[in-house]
Amino acid sequence: MTYMTDLVSSRELLANLTAREVKGKYRRTVFGQLWSLINPLATMLIYTIVYSFIFKARLEVGDPSGLHFYPLWLMCGLLPWIFFRSVLNAGMSSIVANGSLIKKVYFPRMNLPLATVGAHGFTWMIEMAFLVVVLACFGSFIWPWIPVVAFFMVMLAAFATGLALMLAIVNVHFRDMQHLIGIALQMWMYLTPIIYPLTLVQNAADKANKPWILHLYKLNPMERFSTVFRNLMYDNRWPHWSDSLACILLAAVSLALGYFVFSRNEKKLAELL
Amino acid sequence: MSNVAVSVDHVSKSFRMYSERNDSLKSTVMRRKKSVHEDFWALKDISFEVPQGKTFGLIGRNGSGKSTLLKCLAKILWPESGSITANGKQASLLEVGSGFHPELTGRENVFLNGSILGMTRKEVTRKFDEIVSFSGVGHFIDQPVKNYSSGMYVRLGFSVAIAVTPDILVVDEVLSVGDATFQKRCRTKFAEMKGEGRTVILVSHSMNTVKEMCDEVAWLDSGELQTIGPAQEVIDAYQLTV
C-alpha cells in the first residue's frame, strides 16, 4: 500500500495538474470556458433535429415528472456519455502525451490520467448544473434528487477512471489503440440508449419474439448508467435496485482493476515512452 | 560526517534494444511475429556510496550511463537488479523547465512545477518572491511562458528546482545551459547548499567545474564503474584516456 500513500501525499500535484488541464484547454479561445457548454448544445441540436424532425419518433414521457421534451430527455443521457467518452479518450492518451514529463521527473504517474478525470469532471459538473436548472424550469422536481445524482456521477467517474487507467497502459504498448478506441466508442454510443430510448429495443425484441436480444443489449454497462441518470433526472424516481447495484459494482470492479493494472506497470513507463 | 546520503548497491540496468518492435496493434496483427530485441546493459553492477554533505561528481564519455544512473537515483528508471537507498528528501533536476505548460503564465507554472517537484502550495507561496528574484524574469512572471526566451525558461525552471531545498540534489548537465551569469549563480547556490550540509550529485562535461565543485568523483565507462575517489585523482586518470 506504499503506492497509495505516495499517491495520497501528491494530492496537491493532482489539483495543480487538473487546473492545468482546465486552464490550458480554453485559455486561448475567445469564449474560454463557454466553449465547453457550446459543444454539448450543438450536439443536442443535431440529435434533436435528426430524432424528432427526421425520424419523427415517439417522445418519452417522464414518469412521474410528466416531462415531455426530447432535448431534455436526450441531455440526461448524453452529458454522462460525453463525460465518459472524454475521460476514456483523454485518460488513455495522458501517459503518452506527457512522455517528456515522465522521462524527466518522478511523481506518481497515476496523477496524469486522474487529472484528466478531474478536468473533464469539472466540465461535466458545470454542464449538469445547467441541466438541473433547465430541468427545474421545465417542471422537473429535481432538487431532492441532486445528492443521488451526485452519487451516481461519482460512480460513473470511478467506472470511467478504471477503464482509462487500463487503457493508458495499453496505449503505451500499442500507440494506435487510441484510434481504435475512438471508433469503438462511436459504435458503443449507438449500442447504448443515449439518443433513442430503451423501449425501442424492447419493442423490437418483443416483436421478433427474441427476448434474448434485450438481455444481451442490457449487458452494456453504459445502458445501466444512462437508465439510472434518466430515472433520476428526467423521471424523478428511484432507479431499479438492480440498475443501481450494477452501477456500484461496475464502478468498484473497474476502479480496483484499473488501479491494480496501472500501479503494476507504472515503473516501466519511463523507458517505454 | 560518516553518514551516507545515497548508497548504490550492485545496480544493473538494461534497456531493450528493439531491432523489430511492435509498438502498434497494426504491426502486431500484420506481422504475426513477436518483437525482436536484445538487452543492452547501460549500467553493470555499480556500487558506491555518497557521503552526506559532499558534492559528488559523475564523469565519463557520452553514452557511458551517467544520465541513466541519475535517472535510477531519481526513481524515473528502475534497475533490473540491485538497490538504491537515499537518506533524506531528494530532488532531481534532469532537465530544466520540463513540466512547464506553454499557455500558462510563469506564476502558474511556478506553482505547477513546484508541486511536481513535491512542494506544497504554502511552501511555494512562501518562497515565491525568492524564486522570481533568483530567476530574474521580473515582470514577465505574469506572461505565458511561451513568450519567454529560452534563457528565461531555463532560469525560472532552475529557480523552482533549487527552492525545493532537498537534502540530496541530483543534477544532470544543467550547468552547461544558460549564460555565464546564470552559471555563476548556480555555482554560488551549490556552494551554499554544501555549506548547509546538503548533498549534491552532479554530472558535468566541464572538468573545471567538476574540479572546482566536487569533493569526490566517480568515473563511469560503458556502464561500468572505472574509478572512484578524490576529484583530482579521478579527473587526472580520466583525462589520460581522452
Ligand SMILES: Nc1ncnc2c1ncn2[C@@H]1O[C@H](COP(=O)(O)OP(=O)(O)O)[C@@H](O)[C@H]1O
Ligand atoms: N530509454 C533508453 N532506451 C534504450 N537505450 C537507452 C535509453 N536511455 C539510454 N540508453 C542508452 O544507454 C546508454 C547510456 O546513456 P546515458 O546514460 O544517457 O549516457 P550519458 O548520460 O553518460 O551520456 C547509451 O548507450 C544510450 O543509448
Ligand SMILES: [Mg+2]
Ligand atoms: Mg547524459
